[in-house]
Amino acid sequence: MIKKRERILITGCGGMLGEGVYHNLKNRCKVFATDKDVNEPWLEYLDVSLSNDVEKYLRKTNPDYIVHLAAFTDMEYCETNPEEAYATNEGGVKNFLAYARKNNTPFVYISTAGIFDGEKDAYSEDDKPNPLSIYGKSKYAGELAAQSVKHSIIIRAGWMMGGGPNKDKKFINKIIKQLQAGAEELSVVDDKLGTPCYTYDLARIIEHLLDKRACGVYHGACSGSGSRYDVAKHLITQLSLDSRVKVKKVDSQFFKESYFAPRPRSEKLLNTKIPHLIRDWRVCLEEYIKKFDWKLINKN
Numbered sequence: 001m002i003k004k005r006e007r008i009l010i011t012g013c014g015g016m017l018g019e020g021v022y023h024n025l026k027n028r029c030k031v032f033a034t035d036k037d038v039n040e041p042w043l044e045y046l047d048v049s050l051s052n053d054v055e056k057y058l059r060k061t062n063p064d065y066i067v068h069l070a071a072f073t074d075m076e077y078c079e080t081n082p083e084e085a086y087a088t089n090e091g092g093v094k095n096f097l098a099y100a101r102k103n104n105t106p107f108v109y110i111s112t113a114g115i116f117d118g119e120k121d122a123y124s125e126d127d128k129p130n131p132l133s134i135y136g137k138s139k140y141a142g143e144l145a146a147q148s149v150k151h152s153i154i155i156r157a158g159w160m161m162g163g164g165p166n167k168d169k170k171f172i173n174k175i176i177k178q179l180q181a182g183a184e185e186l187s188v189v190d191d192k193l194g195t196p197c198y199t200y201d202l203a204r205i206i207e208h209l210l211d212k213r214a215c216g217v218y219h220g221a222c223s224g225s226g227s228r229y230d231v232a233k234h235l236i237t238q239l240s241l242d243s244r245v246k247v248k249k250v251d252s253q254f255f256k257e258s259y260f261a262p263r264p265r266s267e268k269l270l271n272t273k274i275p276h277l278i279r280d281w282r283v284c285l286e287e288y289i290k291k292f293d294w295k296l297i298n299k300n
């Protein structure tokens with residue numbers, strides 16, 4: 001169990017998952033929330049790719065747990081800037097290893113379904129990774145580095161949804177931004193399959209695994225699966241926009257200029273170790289939509 005007097009360092013906490021993780025842990029013990037994007041009053045600056053800065057920060061805060069969320073998550077940026085991607089996604093993990101090994105510190109690392117090649121229909125925790133993109137490769141390199149810590153907890157996430165209008169950089173908010181701009185027809189791929197992952201449920205999984213002093217590899221996405229098209233259709237229904245907005249199926253070739261990083265055909269994750277901690281992605285999406293004011297005018 002995490003004790004009130006203990007200290008948790010969270011990296012990359014200004015992002016979409018960090019928002020949920022911070023609010024979930026902040027009353028459990030002393031939390032040091034850091035990011036290189038200091039977008040909240042409760043965040044401190046820490047760039048995980050700078051080993052001297054990391055070392056100094058660890059000396060100053062002496063954490064009992066490290067929850068490492070910092071990463072470059074834009075797949076196209078990673079594809080065109082591989083050195084930066086590796087410096088943060090792999091190097092950013094390595095900078096914590098000496099401290100974690102020396103102090104037996106539980107180290108949480110969030111990996112991705114993108115470490116698989118998508119040739120199988122769905123992936124369990126024991127399936128063999130074979131990443132296709134620079135993002136996937138650099139995240140898998142980070143996963144291998146994290147595995148070298150005795151008390152590492154590696155949680156592979158799926159298609160992230162959470163953080164709300166200001167922090168969500170991914171699919172749900174990209175669709176919502178099109179709707180805000182007045183789109184009446186959305187083109188959405190139906191040849192990419194996956195499992196959405198709700199940041200607020202993942203935050204609870206992180207807390208649970210830290211409390212249990214667990215270690216090993218886990219899958220932390222929601223239950224159920226679908227294509228991007230299925231997710232967009234469900235979102236439009238939840239927003240009561242079915243009669244106004246048409247969702248058109250396209251294949252990945254349609255977006256080959258803007259989304260050029262290679263993506264697996266299937267990123268479906270099976271959660272065989274902690275199935276009791278997850279909910280169906282549709283239930284989570286419904287909750288997510290109600291949680292924030294998305295500033296959409298419902299014209300139904």
Ligand SMILES: NC(=O)c1ccc[n+]([C@@H]2O[C@H](COP(=O)([O-])OP(=O)(O)OC[C@H]3O[C@@H](n4cnc5c(N)ncnc54)[C@H](OP(=O)(O)O)[C@@H]3O)[C@@H](O)[C@H]2O)c1
Nearest residue numbers: 012015016017036037047048069070071073110112157160
């Ligand atoms: N988003 C997804 O779909 C997804 C799926 C599976 C796994 N994950 C993993 O989940 C974790 C959390 O990601 P997220 O979904 O919350 O994405 P996010 O919103 O992009 O959050 C990541 C945060 O890390 C920050 N960061 C980047 N480089 C850094 C550095 N060198 N030092 C310190 N902070 C740095 C980012 O700042 P900037 O915004 O300024 O870059 C951002 O605030 C990541 O490890 C990610 O790889 C994400």
